[in-house]
Amino acid sequence: MVILSLTINDIFEKINMEKKGYISEIRLNTHVNVNRCYQCGKCSAGCAVSEEMDYTPSRVMRMLQTNDTENYRKILSSESIWLCVSCQNCLTRCPMEIDIPQLMDFLREKAIQEKTVNKKSKNILSFHRAFLDSVKYTGRLYEIGLVADYKTRTFDIFQDMDVAPKMFAKGKLPIIPEVIKDKKQMDAIFKNTKQ
Amino acid sequence: MNIGFYPGCSLKGTSSEYAQSTIALAKAFDIHFTEIEDWNCCGATAAHSLNGELAAALPARILALAEKQGLNEIVVPCAACYNRLSVAQHEWNEDPALKSRLSEILGMPLNKKCEILNAMQFIEKYIADKITEKVVNPFDHQVVCYYGCLLVRPHGILQFDRLEDPQSMDELMRQIGAKTLDWGFKTECCGAGLSVSRTDTVAKLSGRIVQDAEDRGAEAIIVACPMCQSNLDMRRSHIDSYLGKKTKIPVLYITQAIGLAVGVSKEELGLKKLFVTPAL
Numbered sequence: 126m127v128i129l130s131l132t133i134n135d136i137f138e139k140i141n142m143e144k145k146g147y148i149s150e151i152r153l154n155t156h157v158n159v160n161r162c163y164q165c166g167k168c169s170a171g172c173a174v175s176e177e178m179d180y181t182p183s184r185v186m187r188m189l190q191t192n193d194t195e196n197y198r199k200i201l202s203s204e205s206i207w208l209c210v211s212c213q214n215c216l217t218r219c220p221m222e223i224d225i226p227q228l229m230d231f232l233r234e235k236a237i238q239e240k241t242v243n244k245k246s247k248n249i250l251s252f253h254r255a256f257l258d259s260v261k262y263t264g265r266l267y268e269i270g271l272v273a274d275y276k277t278r279t280f281d282i283f284q285d286m287d288v289a290p291k292m293f294a295k296g297k298l299p300i301i302p303e304v305i306k307d308k309k310q311m312d313a314i315f316k317n318t319k320q
Numbered sequence: 321m322n323i324g325f326y327p328g329c330s331l332k333g334t335s336s337e338y339a340q341s342t343i344a345l346a347k348a349f350d351i352h353f354t355e356i357e358d359w360n361c362c363g364a365t366a367a368h369s370l371n372g373e374l375a376a377a378l379p380a381r382i383l384a385l386a387e388k389q390g391l392n393e394i395v396v397p398c399a400a401c402y403n404r405l406s407v408a409q410h411e412w413n414e415d416p417a418l419k420s421r422l423s424e425i426l427g428m429p430l431n432k433k434c435e436i437l438n439a440m441q442f443i444e445k446y447i448a449d450k451i452t453e454k455v456v457n458p459f460d461h462q463v464v465c466y467y468g469c470l471l472v473r474p475h476g477i478l479q480f481d482r483l484e485d486p487q488s489m490d491e492l493m494r495q496i497g498a499k500t501l502d503w504g505f506k507t508e509c510c511g512a513g514l515s516v517s518r519t520d521t522v523a524k525l526s527g528r529i530v531q532d533a534e535d536r537g538a539e540a541i542i543v544a545c546p547m548c549q550s551n552l553d554m555r556r557s558h559i560d561s562y563l564g565k566k567t568k569i570p571v572l573y574i575t576q577a578i579g580l581a582v583g584v585s586k587e588e589l590g591l592k593k594l595f596v597t598p599a600l
Binding site for chain 1: 329330332333334335336358359360361363364365366367368369370371372373374377378381425426427469473474475483507508509511512513514516517518519521525554555557592593595
């Protein structure tokens with residue numbers, strides 16, 4: 126019955142989404158209710174990267190609570206959502222157990238859809254994309270290919286020029302990629318998982 | 321005894337010494353792993369950052385393969401893979417619709433709950449009670465144990481060790497004769513997946529970790545995660561420029577430290593592959 130009532134609630138939420146704004150959309154997709162946050166600030170205090178962020182995690186929560194589309198746009202084009210390393214300290218220490226890391230995952234996906242990815246954070250996205258492309262084509266991560274792909278996406282050709290030779294000398298960089306046998310299944314995974 | 325093994329991509333490349341030392345340590349106790357055949361990448365940070373469903377589907381294939389190959393438990397030394405496999409498994413066990421959708425995409429069942437063991441859980445379950453009698457070279461050094469994020473968080477799902485002050489690695493290190501020090505960075509983040517795209521941030525976060533370890537008088541940092549290890553070790557030149565001084569503390573995997581104590585050779589443990597050479 127609980128499952129059934131949740132489903133009905135979800136349907137109502139979906140119908141009312143436009144009227145209620147993005148707070149409902151976030152809740153439907155992540156089960157995070159931003160209104161539960163009472164601004165204690167523990168997330169920002171424990172966050173590994175809050176000092177680098179344009180909006181700290183607790184500030185992101187406060188801005189989302191306004192249900193104001195202009196604030197939402199600011200969050201979706203912020204550096205913060207890309208700098209989050211999913212260390213999970215915020216969730217761990219949140220007295221309301223708000224799953225901010227999951228919220229950040231949602232906001233990243235949304236920023237890509239809305240084409241609002243922060244300019245300074247594009248290289249972080251490039252890295253993730255190069256990573257997933259490697260997995261898509263070989264089933265495993267091919268590190269030399271990843272870095273080469275990342276460089277062509279970002280034109281950051283000097284990245285890791287200093288450590289790469291030493292890694293190579295120490296046998297940490299296999300030249301030949303490992304390719305899995307069941308490529309078909311891999312293709313099916315990438316084709317059928319929605320973003 | 322048929323114990324499965326999922327190395328993951330890092331352990332086949334930049335962190336091959338972690339796989340090497342885990343396998344060598346197991347061998348010293350007559351344990352041989354069965355590697356999951358045709359395994360794929362777990363998706364790591366990239367998948368859950370960009371596509372939540374893909375982040376569940378990639379681990380699903382790995383665990384479905386383990387199931388098909390008759391493996392009831394798998395050892396996953398990489399903390400990132402351990403985390404992703406455990407979290408994804410939890411997600412589909414909580415959400416029957418997701419589970420059936422994943423099975424459909426894979427064309428494979430996801431029935432059994434394959435047990436996923438991280439490095440410490442494997443050692444505790446199969447080796448810990450035999451370590452003391454096997455120690456030939458006591459690890460007589462002061463160390464700090466660094467757990468990072470992915471072994472302990474999210475605690476609600478992983479349920480591994482204490483959240484803010486974990487002890488499992490410390491206890492194992494004490495068992496081989498080390499003195500484990502209290503310090504402030506046990507579960508702080510090293511910068512993880514930003515290593516390539518934000519090397520400056522990683523140098524800062526990892527720099528603070530290395531600094532505290534040295535300030536406390538530790539002779540080595542002991543880890544169980546290839547991302548932590550490579551950020552603290554391979555990124556040492558960046559860390560040193562951030563700190564404005566030359567740091568010397570080596571970063572060893574728990575499997576290398578225990579391996580040394582029970583008499584496994586340095587070659588087998590891949591000690592030469594570390595950037596900061598341990599003078600131990």
